[in-house]
Amino acid sequence: MIDFLASVVAWFADPAHWRGEDGIPTRLFEHVQLSGAAVAIAAAIALPLGLYLGHTGRGGFVAINVANLGRALPSLALIALGLVASIALGLGLGFWPTLFALVPLALPPILTNTFVAVRAVDRDIIEAARGMGLRETQILREVELPLALPLILGGLRTAAVNVVATATLGALVAGGALGRYIVDGLALQEYDRLFAGALLVAVLAMATELAFGIPAARSRYSGSARPSDL
Amino acid sequence: MRRFLPVITITALLIAACGGGAGTSPSADKPIVRIGSTNFSEQLIVGELYAQVLEAGGYKVERKFNLGAREVVLPALESGQIDLEVDYLATLLAFLDKSAQGSTDAAATAKTLDEKLKAKNLVQLDFAPAVDQNGIVVTKDTATRLNLKKVSDLTAVAKDLTFGGPPECPNREFCAQGLEKVYGIKFKSFRPLDVGGPLTVTALEGKQIDVALLFTSDANIAVKGFVLLEDDKKLQLSDNVVPILRKDIADKGGSDLRSRLNDVSKKLTTAELTELNKQVGVDKKDPKDVAKEWLRKQGLLK
Numbered sequence: 001m002i003d004f005l006a007s008v009v010a011w012f013a014d015p016a017h018w019r020g021e022d023g024i025p026t027r028l029f030e031h032v033q034l035s036g037a038a039v040a041i042a043a044a045i046a047l048p049l050g051l052y053l054g055h056t057g058r059g060g061f062v063a064i065n066v067a068n069l070g071r072a073l074p075s076l077a078l079i080a081l082g083l084v085a086s087i088a089l090g091l092g093l094g095f096w097p098t099l100f101a102l103v104p105l106a107l108p109p110i111l112t113n114t115f116v117a118v119r120a121v122d123r124d125i126i127e128a129a130r131g132m133g134l135r136e137t138q139i140l141r142e143v144e145l146p147l148a149l150p151l152i153l154g155g156l157r158t159a160a161v162n163v164v165a166t167a168t169l170g171a172l173v174a175g176g177a178l179g180r181y182i183v184d185g186l187a188l189q190e191y192d193r194l195f196a197g198a199l200l201v202a203v204l205a206m207a208t209e210l211a212f213g214i215p216a217a218r219s220r221y222s223g224s225a226r227p228s229d230l
Numbered sequence: 231m232r233r234f235l236p237v238i239t240i241t242a243l244l245i246a247a248c249g250g251g252a253g254t255s256p257s258a259d260k261p262i263v264r265i266g267s268t269n270f271s272e273q274l275i276v277g278e279l280y281a282q283v284l285e286a287g288g289y290k291v292e293r294k295f296n297l298g299a300r301e302v303v304l305p306a307l308e309s310g311q312i313d314l315e316v317d318y319l320a321t322l323l324a325f326l327d328k329s330a331q332g333s334t335d336a337a338a339t340a341k342t343l344d345e346k347l348k349a350k351n352l353v354q355l356d357f358a359p360a361v362d363q364n365g366i367v368v369t370k371d372t373a374t375r376l377n378l379k380k381v382s383d384l385t386a387v388a389k390d391l392t393f394g395g396p397p398e399c400p401n402r403e404f405c406a407q408g409l410e411k412v413y414g415i416k417f418k419s420f421r422p423l424d425v426g427g428p429l430t431v432t433a434l435e436g437k438q439i440d441v442a443l444l445f446t447s448d449a450n451i452a453v454k455g456f457v458l459l460e461d462d463k464k465l466q467l468s469d470n471v472v473p474i475l476r477k478d479i480a481d482k483g484g485s486d487l488r489s490r491l492n493d494v495s496k497k498l499t500t501a502e503l504t505e506l507n508k509q510v511g512v513d514k515k516d517p518k519d520v521a522k523e524w525l526r527k528q529g530l531l532k
Contacts, residue, residue, distance in 0.1 A: 021419065083432075087432055087436055090436070092436060092438050093423075093429065093432070093433055093436075093438055171422075173429065174394075174421060174422065174423050174429055174433060174438075180422065183397060183422070184397040184398075184422055187396060187397035187398045187422075188397065188398045188401055
């Protein structure tokens with residue numbers, strides 16, 4: 001066990017593993033790029049939808065259940081389907097098939113949290129805002145959104161952490177990213193490489209968690225300050 | 231080795247259960263032959279070839295196909311749970327003795343292998359001309375454009391080409407390392423894909439890679455119109471198809487048994503094997519029917 005850990009440390013210490021197209025910086029960048037793109041696309045779909053559904057209070061149940069399918073479908077199957085689709089569309093291997101699997105994974109937490117967060121805003125505050133003559137878009141933007149923000153960020157955080165951990169599967173369809181170390185480590189029976197890859201993913205996932213935690217904590221204060229301004 | 235023991239034990243039990251006591255004392259002068267195989271489709275096909283030709287010769291054959299990897303099949307053969315399996319010269323040699331030097335010459339490899347088998351009371355018959363080994367493959371377009379026929383034709387143009395194959399390829403003597411050492415080929419980049427599987431085929435077809443590592447008997451080479459470059463500097467070891475028998479059965483069967491099996495091997499070329507693989511892998515035909523049709527065509531079966 002000690003020997004193994006020492007070999008993992010040695011793997012990290014090897015300067016050859018820090019440069020080139022299979023180097024840690026490249027793979028880390030690919031991982032962040034892929035995960036970032038997946039969360040951004042999911043957010044672009046789920047945030048407006050969640051805000052609208054939450055504000056109007058209509059159709060939320062259906063939308064959330066449909067989105068939850070994304071959580072139920074195995075990512076591995078989605079990657080395989082994505083591979084077929086991606087080849088048919090001439091987008092190639094790696095990045096796009098993985099993205100195809102990651103977006104459905106990221107959708108449900110963002111949509112659910114956004115919807116619930118907006119619904120949970122105190123109805124009295126919204127009535128008061130309406131009474132003061134705010135238009136619906138103003139209510140959404142200036143009352144509901146700030147109050148819902150901590151929970152929305154929580155949804156983004158959950159999505160991002162899931163995506164970072166799952167993006168490793170991309171290596172199975174010839175993608176780059178940190179999953180490369182895991183898949184190649186297994187193929188080469190180089191278990192120090194495999195373990196190093198898993199460690200890097202875990203660290204990146206924790207860093208993601210923390211990164212979303214900071215604005216979430218801040219927004220709690222600014223958010224609670226807003227209603228009293230009204 | 232230890233971790234395979236449970237598998238072997240289970241396999242042994244299964245085989246014993248299925249065998250129903252047959253095999254140890256055949257009443258006729260022709261022994262019962264229990265044929266085992268590993269778990270990929272080419273193995274089922276060649277297993278059928280040898281099985282059917284023996285059946286035609288009046289032998290009773292028991293099929294113990296799809297047992298698992300070589301780690302399972304070979305101990306089953308050694309311990310007498312099966313009598314015959316079909317293997318590949320250089321790979322089997324490497325399996326039996328990690329330090330053994332395989333050769334690019336099939337006859338030399340067979341000779342070295344023979345010594346290793348003797349110690350285990352196993353006998354190899356004549357090896358077939360059919361070889362299933364690493365093949366360097368390009369699309370027809372690429373072959374025409376760069377005028378590629380042999381692997382050595384790649385040396386001059388490789389710096390602009392992307393190579394794709396199994397993830398372990400860069401660290402393997404018979405893959406990227408050997409290509410560089412023996413041929414002086416250094417590709418622009420390497421893309422880790424799969425072991426002669428669908429990813430590699432798709433990547434080559436979709437032009438994500440220019441050069442691919444596939445197996446020489448892969449049906450996709452024919453189906454997709456790929457060009458298999460000739461290994462003109464003999465990097466790949468001779469992985470010819472070869473039937474391996476238990477010595478006791480070989481002795482009981484005598485020259486009749488040997489010659490029947492050798493007749494099949496003689497006719498089995500890489501092109502024939504590839505065509506057989508295509509009929510099963512691409513056309514989705516039953517290995518049994520494919521084998522029967524081929525044996526008829528070769529005049530080995532009426």
